[in-house]
Amino acid sequence: MTEQTVASDSVEVPAAADQGSLHDWPLRPWLLAALLGLAGLLIHFATQDSGQVAWRMALAAFLFFGPIAAAFTIERERWKEPAIFAVAVGLVMAGLTWRAVRYGEYLPDEQYGFAAGVVATALALPLFQADFHRRRLQTPYSEIYGHVWTDAISAAGALAFTGLSWLVLLLMSELFHLLKIDLLRDVMDEEWFGWTFSGLAAGAALGTIRNQLKVLATMQTVVLLVASLLAVPLAVGLVVFLLATVVSGPQVLWDATRSATPLLLACAAGSFVLANAIARQDDEAMTRSRVMRVAGLVLAAVILPLAVFAAFSMGQRLSQYGLAPERLWGLVAIVVACVCGVGYWVALIRGRRTGWATQLRSATFHFTLFVCGFAVLLALPILDFGAISTRSQVARLESGRVPVDKFDFAALRWDFGEPGKRALERLAKSRNSRVAELAGAALAQKERGYWDLDRSVRAEEDFKLRVQPDDPDLRRLVLDHLRDYSSLCAEACVALDLGVGEAGGRRIALVSGSTYQLIELGGKPRDVDSRPPRMITDDSQVEIRPWTGRRIYVDGEPFGEPIE
Structure with missing residues (x-):
């Protein structure tokens, strides 16, 4: 099939990228439906046991990401490499999942490492589809560009069809329910059905969409x-x-909001996407509108200033x-944005005579390779952000830059992973009694407390x-109990x-605010207001009986529900 080019505001259909992907393959919808449906069923069996077991979650990740990658790449004449x-x-995503689940308690950022793996996989997919592993830097940018947008549209269409399929299934189940036929309802309530049906629907839709080149x-376009x-x-704007x-x-960015950095980075990301939407895959496919071309040039140019301001905001924090x-x-996100911004500025300067869009496409190609490799590096257990952060925070405390009473010991306990806990153990042995007391209190915590804006660990006198x-x-x-659960007794209590108590411990009522909790020391608190109310039915017997017992009085008035 020859390469097709549509003028003006249309796009070029990549012809050199998998020829098989441009031909109708009647079995594709059936094959992908079976593949993703079976994967969904196996995911159910892998995760049906209660609790998160590392190897089970890793197996589920393999069954999720592997078949999806195959669904986007497999072709009739080409199946071995896909x-x-x-x-x-x-295997890569299974390894990242296993690490996140197995060592999640010891890692401060397991979700970010997993996300980096997802980013690397998403970028590797169009590169593989364009045969980058063979052609490397000679890979035509137009093919990568075409695969990126084709994959995105195919995925969006498959998700939309899956949602509509569930809606139709729900309507059918309610329709048959009118006839007292609840078979469909019962099947939908089965846990295995959700994963399996979603996989079948998504696979059938994905296969059908990818068969329709013109669509x-x-x-x-x-x-x-x-x-x-x-x-x-x-x-x-x-x-x-x-x-x-x-x-x-x-400085106004910092004074106005503490969310300046993510807002600026989001604007930079939007500028990146829209600038490339205007640049398209070649000059022939670009819009003829001068206003839009200028807008694309401006969006490419503002990425670097936005990244610089984001860096300033982060520096303040x-x-x-x-x-x-x-x-x-x-x-990391700021570094990526700055690399993109600098690359685009260089492309715009070099493209003053040869055309900025051509240079921009080249810069985007190399930037994509950089982000893919950088994401792989970040996904691997090489850089320990928990250890780096712990050293920084402890140095601030020991140098006196942060007063002891303002230091967030709880962050070391809950946010910095195993390095933070080891630092707390060392600080608990400090010669500074106040440091040792607060570090010990943080180590003893069994739940994260948020006492005030500056710190979330309280000493006994607090x-x-x-x-x-x-x-x-x-x-x-x-x-001792309050130190374990520092969110309790936030006010006078x-x-x-x-x-x-029933277990032989000391039973207390902890009165605070407008309610109280019954606690048997050594156990977990129970909020008396959390008991579900008894509902009256047609057969309920309602009567008045004399009652005696104990209840709490505050300033002579009954407080809360009776204790017993």
Whole structure:
């Protein structure tokens, strides 16, 4: 099949990329439906046991990502290489999943490492489809570009069809329910059915869509045209924003919101997508509208300023709070945005005479390779952001840059992984009694507490606790419990001794705010207001009976429900 080029605002259909993908393959919908349906059923069996077992989650990831990669790449005349690629994708994602589940308690950022693997896989897919593993840097950009948009549209269409299939199935089940036939309802309630039916529907839709070259080309044209329309107002808005920021000073970003960095990076990402939507895959496919071409040039140029302002905003936050795993991942995003911005500026400068769009496509090609490789590096257990952040935070504490009472010991306990816990164990042995006390309190926590905006660990004197009757031994037991569950007793509270509990421990009522909790020390708190109310039915016997028991009174008035 020859290469097809559509003039003006249409797009070029990649012809050199898998020839098999451009021909109708009648078995494709059936094959992909069977593949993804079977994968869904096996995922159910892999995850049906309660709890997250590392090897089961890894197997589920392999069964999820591997078949999806195969569904996008397998062809009638070419199946061996796609099969190897799908197995490789499945094994990589299974390994990342196993690490995230098996060592999630010891890692501060397991979800980010997994996300980096997903990004690397998503970028590797169009590269593989364009035969990058054979042609490498000689791979035509137009083919990669075509596969990116084709894959995105195919995935969106498959997801939409899957949702509609569930809606039709639901309507059918309700229709048959009117006839007292609940077979379909019963089947839908089975846990295995959801994964299997979703896989069947998504596979059938994906296979059908990828068989329709003309439909995909038309949809791709429409999507790019709509994106091009968004480019003009976004370009104008970002130029006005950047000019206003230069006049007012970047400090205004920090003063206005603490979300400046993600907002700026989101704008940079949007500019990247829309600039490439206008640049298309070659000059012939670009829009003839001068306004849109200028908008695309502007969007490519503003990525670097947006990344610089995002870096300034992040620098302000790091100066105030120091490093943390999430902030390091934010720095990673800023580095990626800066690399893209610098590359685009170089492309625009070099393209003053030869055409900026041509240079921009070349820069996008190399930027894609950089991000794919960088994502693989970040997904591997090479850089320990928890250890890096822990060293930074402890250095700030020991140097006196952060007062002891303002230091977030709980962050080391809950957000920095195993390096943070080891640092707390060392700080708990500090010669500074205040540091040792707060570090020990953080280590003892059994749930994350948010006491105030500055820190979430409280020493014993921080609790406004009154024990009735005043018993030193009982007070010690209550304080030990509050240190474990520091979210309790956020305000003034009173612990009432209720005697010996069912398990032989000390039973108390912890009164705080507008409610109270019954606690048997050594157990978990139970909120008395969480008991489900009894509902009256037609056969309910309603009567009034005398009642005696104990309840709490505050200032002479009944407080909450009776204790017993």
